[in-house]
Amino acid sequence: xxxxxxxxxxxxxxxxxxxxxxxxxxxxxxxxxxxxxxxxxxxxxxxxxxxxxxxxxxxxxxxxxxxxxxxxxxxxxxxxxxxxxxxxxxxxxxxxxxxxxxxxxxxxxxxxxxxxxxxxxxxxxxxxxxxxxxxxxxxxxxxxxxxxxxxxxxxxxxxxxxxxxxxxxxxxxxxxxxxxxxxxxxxxxxxxxxxxxxxxxxxxxxxxxxxxxxxxxxxxxxxxxxxxxxxxxxxxxxxxxxxxxxxxxxxxxxxxxxxxxxxxxxxxxxxxxxxxxxxxxxxxxxxxxxxxxxxxxxxxxxxxxxxxxxxxxxxxxxxxxxxxxxxxxxxxxxxxxxxxxxxxxxxxxxxxxxxxxxxxxxxxxxxxxxxxxxxxxxxxxxxxxxxxxxxxxxxxxxxxxxxxxxxxxxxxxxxxxxxxxxxxxxxxxxxxxxxxxxxxxxxxxxxxxxxxxxxxxxxxxxxxxxxxxxxxxxxxxxxxxxxxxxxxxxxxxxxxxxxxxxxxxxxxxxxxxxxxxxxxxxxxxxxxxxxxxxxxxxxxxxxxxxxxxxxxxxxxxxxxxxxxxxxxxxxxxxxxxxxxxxxxxxxxxxxxxxxxxxxxxxxxxxxxxxxxxxxxxxxxxxxxxxxxxxxxxxxxxxxxxxxxxxxxxxxxxxxxx
Numbered sequence: 001x002x003x004x005x006x007x008x009x010x011x012x013x014x015x016x017x018x019x020x021x022x023x024x025x026x027x028x029x030x031x032x033x034x035x036x037x038x039x040x041x042x043x044x045x046x047x048x049x050x051x052x053x054x055x056x057x058x059x060x061x062x063x064x065x066x067x068x069x070x071x072x073x074x075x076x077x078x079x080x081x082x083x084x085x086x087x088x089x090x091x092x093x094x095x096x097x098x099x100x101x102x103x104x105x106x107x108x109x110x111x112x113x114x115x116x117x118x119x120x121x122x123x124x125x126x127x128x129x130x131x132x133x134x135x136x137x138x139x140x141x142x143x144x145x146x147x148x149x150x151x152x153x154x155x156x157x158x159x160x161x162x163x164x165x166x167x168x169x170x171x172x173x174x175x176x177x178x179x180x181x182x183x184x185x186x187x188x189x190x191x192x193x194x195x196x197x198x199x200x201x202x203x204x205x206x207x208x209x210x211x212x213x214x215x216x217x218x219x220x221x222x223x224x225x226x227x228x229x230x231x232x233x234x235x236x237x238x239x240x241x242x243x244x245x246x247x248x249x250x251x252x253x254x255x256x257x258x259x260x261x262x263x264x265x266x267x268x269x270x271x272x273x274x275x276x277x278x279x280x281x282x283x284x285x286x287x288x289x290x291x292x293x294x295x296x297x298x299x300x301x302x303x304x305x306x307x308x309x310x311x312x313x314x315x316x317x318x319x320x321x322x323x324x325x326x327x328x329x330x331x332x333x334x335x336x337x338x339x340x341x342x343x344x345x346x347x348x349x350x351x352x353x354x355x356x357x358x359x360x361x362x363x364x365x366x367x368x369x370x371x372x373x374x375x376x377x378x379x380x381x382x383x384x385x386x387x388x389x390x391x392x393x394x395x396x397x398x399x400x401x402x403x404x405x406x407x408x409x410x411x412x413x414x415x416x417x418x419x420x421x422x423x424x425x426x427x428x429x430x431x432x433x434x435x436x437x438x439x440x441x442x443x444x445x446x447x448x449x450x451x452x453x454x455x456x457x458x459x460x461x462x463x464x465x466x467x468x469x470x471x472x473x474x475x476x477x478x479x480x481x482x483x484x485x486x487x488x489x490x491x492x493x494x495x496x497x498x499x500x501x502x503x504x505x506x507x508x509x510x511x512x513x514x515x516x517x518x519x520x521x522x523x524x525x526x527x528x529x530x531x532x533x534x535x536x537x538x539x540x541x542x543x544x545x546x547x548x549x550x551x552x553x554x555x556x557x558x559x560x561x562x563x564x565x566x567x568x569x570x571x572x573x574x575x576x577x578x579x580x581x582x583x584x585x586x587x588x589x590x591x592x593x594x595x596x597x598x599x600x601x602x603x604x605x606x607x608x609x610x611x612x613x614x615x616x617x618x619x620x621x622x623x624x625x626x627x628x629x630x631x632x633x634x635x636x637x638x639x640x641x642x643x644x645x646x647x648x649x650x651x652x653x654x655x656x657x
Contacts, residue, residue, distance in 0.1 A: 017139055018042055021286050025274040033278040036619055036640065038303050038310070041280045043249040045298040048637070051218060052505050056209035060202035067201075074197040076189040078105035085204035104185060105195055105203075110136055115192070117144045119184050130161065131288035132252065150288065155242040155252065214508070221505070222249065225297040225304045232308030233295065238315045249298035252284065255291045261320040266291045272318065277310035300501065300639055358383075358434075359405040363415065365428040367399045371618050371643055373428075374401055376418035381409045495615040498639050498646035499523050499589045502613045507531050511584035514538070514605050517594070517616075521548025523587050524562055525555055532585070536563045581605070587613040592621045596628050603632040608653035615646040622647065 022041045029037065045051035064070050077083070083103040091098045106112040117140050121127065126147035129137050133153075141148050153159045194200070226244070230251060234241045238260065239253045255266055263269045266283040270293070274280050284292025297304050361382075365373050374385040382403040405411055411432055419427055503523065507513075507530040515524035518537030525548075527535050537548050545566050552562050586606040588595060595602070595614055606612050612633055617625055622638060622645050630636065633649030640646075 018135055018282060018286055021282065022280060025271055025280050028271060028275050029278060033275075035622060037278045037280065038299075038306050038640075039280045040296045040299055040303065040307050041282045041294075043296045043298045045218075045222075045249070048298075048300045048303070048639070051221065051298070054206075054210045054214045055508055056211070056214075057202070057206045060205035060209070061199060063205070064198040064201040070198040070201040072197060074194055074200055076192065076194050077186060078103065078194060079197070079200045079203075082200045082203040085207050089207050101182070104189060105200060107195055110140075111192070113137060114140050115185070115188060117141060117146060118188055119181060121146045132284065132292075132294070133287060135286055135288075155254075158243050159252075211508075217505075221301070222298060225299060225301045226251070228301050229295055229297045229304040229308060232305060233311070236308075236312055236315060238319065239293070239311075250294050250296050252289065253293045253295060255293060257291060259320060260315070260318050263318050266293060269293070269314070269318075273311060273314050276314055276317070279307050279310045281307065281311075303640075306640065358407060359409065359411060360433045361403045361405060361411055361415075361430055362433075363401040363403060363428050363430040364398050365401060365424070367397055369422055369424060370399045370401060372422040372620065373418055373424070376421045377401070377403050377414065380417045380421075381405060381411075381414040494641035494644040495589050495617075495646065496522065498641055498644065499587055499613060499615050500526050501639070502611075502646055502648055503527050503530060503585070503587065506585050506611055506613075509533075512582060514583040514586045516586060516588035516598075516602055516605070517590035518548050518564065519544050519589075521551050521562070521564065523589060524548070524564075525552060525557060527585065527587075528557055528561055529555070534561060534563075536565065536583075538565045538567045540567055542566055581607055583607060584610050585613070586610065587615075589613075589615045591616050592618075592624065595625060599628050599632060603629070603651055606651040609650050611648055611650055613646060613648040615644070617645050617647075619643050619645045621645070 019042065022039075025041070026034070026037075039047075046053070080100060082105060083100040086103045086105070087098040087100045090103075104115070106115060113136055117127075121141075121144055123145040124147070126149050127137070127141055128149050128151060129141075130153050131150040133150075138148050151161050153161055230241060230244050233239050233251070233253050238256050240256070241251060241253045243252070245251050255263075255269060257263060257265070260269075263272065266285055270281055270283040282294040282296070284290060284294055287294055295304075295307065363373075363377075370387050374387055377385050382405055385401055385403045387399060387401055405414065411430070415430055416427060500523065503513075503526055507527055509531040511527070511532045513524060513527040513532045513535040515521070515527070515535060515537040518524055518539045519541075521537050524535040524537040537545075539545055539548070545564050548562075548564050552558075552564070581604060583605050584607060586602060588598075588602050590598075595617065602614075603612055612629075614625055614629065619640055625647050626636060626638075629647070629649065632652060634652050636647060636649040638645055638647050
C-alpha cells in the first residue's frame with residue numbers, strides 16, 4: 001500500500017540483511033582501521049562495556065549449568081517453568097492474561113519472524129510491512145515466497161503511517177489462537193529445536209531477580225547517547241533529523257546530496273565514512289529509505305560523539321567548493337586542545353601554587369607524534385603538557401606542545417629522552433621561558449577554567465570553589481556529586497572519563513573496588529558514590545595520597561569506606577592490609593609502561609571473573625596492552641575517546657601468578 005506524495009520510495013533490498021551490508025563495509029577496512037572502529041550500524045548494546053549484563057543473569061545461568069539438571073534436551077517449545085515465568089511477566093500490565101501455552105521460546109527475533117511466516121503464510125500470499133522497517137521481514141518473506149507490500153512511515157508525521165494505512169488494533173493472543181495453528185507451531189518447533197536448556201532454566205530467576213535499577217541505568221545511558229547523537233548530527237546543514245526517537249535504539253538522518261560533489265547516494269557515503277574514518281553506520285536503503293542514514297545509539301556515549309564528529313569530517317571533505325565550511329558545523333574533538341599531566345592517573349593537573357621560576361617550554365614537533373611525545377615528556381620530568389591544535393589549518397604537519405618544568409629540571413635531557421622513546425629521528429625545536437606569574441592571579445585564572453563536569457547521566461565532578469554556584473544554578477537534580485579540591489587532577493581528561501563511565505556501568509551496589517594508582521582518589525570516590533560497599537586506593541606518591549584523603553573528606557567519605565595506602569615497588573602486589581583476589585572491580589588508570597610492568601600485580605587483585613579496567617594509554621598503545629593482558633583477562637572490550645583508550649576484561653579463572 002503506497003502513500004501519494006511520499007518522496008522516499010526506494011525499494012528495500014530483498015536479498016541482503018543488515019549484517020550482510022555491514023559485513024561488506026567491514027571488509028573495506030584494513031587492520032589498523034579495524035582496531036579503532038566505531039560501529040553504530042547494528043543495535044547490539046552488549047558489545048559495549050556501558051551495558052553490562054546484570055549480575056542476576058550471570059548468576060542464574062551459572063547456577064543452572066552447575067546444577068547439572070539441565071544438560072539434556074528440553075521440550076522444543078520451551079521449559080514449562082520458563083514459559084510460565086514469561087507469561088506472568090508479560091501479563092502484568094495487560095487487561096488480559098497470557099497463558100504458558102501462548103509462549104514459545106525462540107533463539108532471538110529472527111527465528112520468531114521465520115516461525116511466524118512459516119505457520120501463518122502460504123506461497124503467493126502477501127504481507128504488509130512498514131517502510132522504513134526491519135529488512136529481516138523482507139528476507140524471510142522472499143525465502144517463503146510471500147509477496148511484500150509496503151506502507152510508508154512519514155518523517156513529517158513523527159514516523160507514523162499515512163492515512164491510507166488505517167487504524168490498527170491489537171489482537172490478544174487468546175483471540176488469535178486456533179487448535180490448527182497451535183498444532184502446527186508445536187510440530188514446527190519439533191523440527192527447529194530450541195534454546196540451550198540451561199539458558200531456558202535461568203529465565204525465571206533472571207526475570208525475578210533483575211532489579212529495576214538495572215533497567216533504569218540502561219535507559220539512562222541510552223538517553224545520554226541519544227542526546228549526544230541527535231544534537232551532533234542535527235548541527236550539520238548536510239543532514240537533517242526530522243524526529244528525535246522516543247522508544248527505539250536508532251535514529252534516521254536525511255542526506256542533502258545537493259551540497260556534496262562526489263557522493264552519489266547513502267551507500268556511497270557510508271562506504272566512504274567506513275573507509276576514510278573507520279566509522280560504520282547503516283545506509284538508509286537497507287531499511288527502505290534511499291539517501292537516508294540509520295544511526296544506532298545503543299553504544300557508549302563517546303562512540304556516538306565520535307561517529308558524528310568523523311561524519312562531519314567526511315561531509316566537509318566531499319562537499320562542493322561553495323559549500324565547504326558549511327557542512328563542517330562541529331569540529332572533531334580530536335582537533336581541540338588537549339592537556340596532560342605527570343601523575344599516576346595521567347590527568348590534567350592544576351599547576352603548583354607558586355610558579356615563580358618554573359620553566360615554560362614551547363616544543364614544535366610532527367603532528368602525528370604529538371600525543372606520544374606529550375606523554376613521554378610527562379615521564380621524563382615535565383609537570384604538565386598541552387597540545388595546542390589551534391583553530392587554523394588542521395592539516396599542518398607541525399604542532400606546538402607547551403610543557404611546564406620545575407626550575408631545577410634539565411629540559412634538554414628531558415626532551416632528548418622523550419624524543420628517543422617515541423622514535424623521533426631528530427630533536428624537535430624548542431624555546432624556554434622562565435615564568436613569573438603571581439601566585440594569586442595564576443590560581444584564580446586556573447580555577448575559573450575548571451567547570452563542573454557531567455561525566456555521564458547523574459554523575460558530576462564539581463570543583464570545591466564552584467560547588468555553591470553549581471548548587472544554586474538549578475543543577476540540584478544530579479544523583480552523584482563528587483566534590484574536588486584544588487589538588488585534584490581530573491578536569492576533562494578522556495582517560496578519567498572512560499574509567500568513570502566504566503565504573504558507572506559496572507557498579508550495581510555492594511562491590512569491593514581497588515583503585516590502583518589512585519592519584520586524587522576520584523575513581524575510588526566515584527565507585528563509592530555509585531554504590532560500592534568499600535574501596536581501596538593505592539599510590540606510590542605521598543602527595544597523591546594526601547590529595548585523595550582531602551577529596552574524600554570533601555565528599556564526607558571516611559576511612560571505614562575508603563582506605564588509602566602508600567605503596568612502593570616492593571609491596572605493590574599487596575595494597576594495604578588486603579589480600580589478593582578480593583575485589584569485584586579493579587581499575588588502573590596509569591601510564592603504559594607501569595601497566596605493562598605491573599600486570600602480574602594488578603590482575604591478581606581481582607576475583608576470578610571480576611572486571612579489571614586499564615587506562616591512561618593512547619589508542620596506538622592498545623595493541624601492547626592487549627598482547628600483555630590477553631593471557632590474564634578474557635572478554636576484552638575497548639572504549640576510545642579523543643585518541644585515548646580504556647581496556648576492560650574479566651580475570652580468567654585459571655590464571656596463575
